[in-house]
Amino acid sequence: EAGVAQSPRYKIIEKRQSVAFWCNPISGHATLYWYQQILGQGPKLLIQFQNNGVVDDSQLPKDRFSAERLKGVDSTLKIQPAKLEDSAVYLCASSRVGQGAGEQYFGPGTRLTVT
Amino acid sequence: QQQVKQSPQSLIVQKGGISIINCAYENTAFDYFPWYQQFPGKGPALLIAIRPDVSEKKEGRFTISFNKSAKQFSLHIMDSQPGDSATYFCAASINTGNQFYFGTGTSLTVIP
Numbered sequence: 001e002a003g004v005a006q007s008p009r010y011k012i013i014e015k016r017q018s019v020a021f022w023c024n025p026i027s028g029h030a031t032l033y034w035y036q037q038i039l040g041q042g043p044k045l046l047i048q049f050q051n052n053g054v055v056d057d058s059q060l061p062k063d064r065f066s067a068e069r070l071k072g073v074d075s076t077l078k079i080q081p082a083k084l085e086d087s088a089v090y091l092c093a094s095s096r097v098g099q100g101a102g103e104q105y106f107g108p109g110t111r112l113t114v115t
Numbered sequence: 116q117q118q119v120k121q122s123p124q125s126l127i128v129q130k131g132g133i134s135i136i137n138c139a140y141e142n143t144a145f146d147y148f149p150w151y152q153q154f155p156g157k158g159p160a161l162l163i164a165i166r167p168d169v170s171e172k173k174e175g176r177f178t179i180s181f182n183k184s185a186k187q188f189s190l191h192i193m194d195s196q197p198g199d200s201a202t203y204f205c206a207a208s209i210n211t212g213n214q215f216y217f218g219t220g221t222s223l224t225v226i227p
Contacts, residue, residue: 004158033214042121042204042217043159056214091158103149104215106158 002026004107006092012113018080021110025073025094031055033104034067034077035091043091049075050097082114118142119207121218128225134192136221138205141186145207149215150179150190153202162203163190195225 005024035043051072069075093104151159206215
């Protein structure tokens with residue numbers, strides 16, 4: 001079973017620029033999560049999708065962050081404009097619904113540096 | 116507000132020793148408590164998980180101890196090996212399929 005794929009792995013941008021991250025979840029996983037992991041901290045949820053609908057985006061800074069999951073498979077997370085404090089690793093995770101739900105499988109993450 | 120508090124921040128253990136990492140929570144609605152292991156440059160990977168209907172779960176060298184009344188749970192790594200050197204995160208969620216609230220992580224170093 002292929003794992004969660006993310007790209008790019010690394011990105012360096014200047015503040016006020018825009019950036020987009022891509023995630024391909026494990027096949028058949030209906031739930032997809034985007035987490036932000038700041039250095040030295042645990043991951044923090046930004047947004048959760050089930051299929052192509054948003055379940056929870058209460059911690060997403062909507063003035064600059066947006067995410068979509070068209071067709072209920074791949075997802076993109078966008079930041080526009082970026083701030084210095086957005087420097088972090090952005091992790092995508094996916095999980096099943098129903099039996100086996102609970103375990104979240106994480107991708108390798110995208111390390112964003114905003115200068 | 117940190118939903119799950121984790122300690123210690125870092126831990127150094129001799130090879131063959133026992134590593135113990137502790138977590139505490141306040142929200143009694145949490146009903147799923149996983150531990151994740153993260154190596155540098157990699158995403159977190161599930162190590163072991165427990166639900167509050169049991170007090171202990173063991174998988175190989177890894178054991179979760181759960182104290183529902185104290186709202187605490189801990190990870191014990193027996194016979195720690197240098198390959199166990201990684202960052203460990205505890206987490207909690209309400210109902211499966213919902214977001215995980217992660218602790219701040221423990222950096223474990225196992226000295227040969």
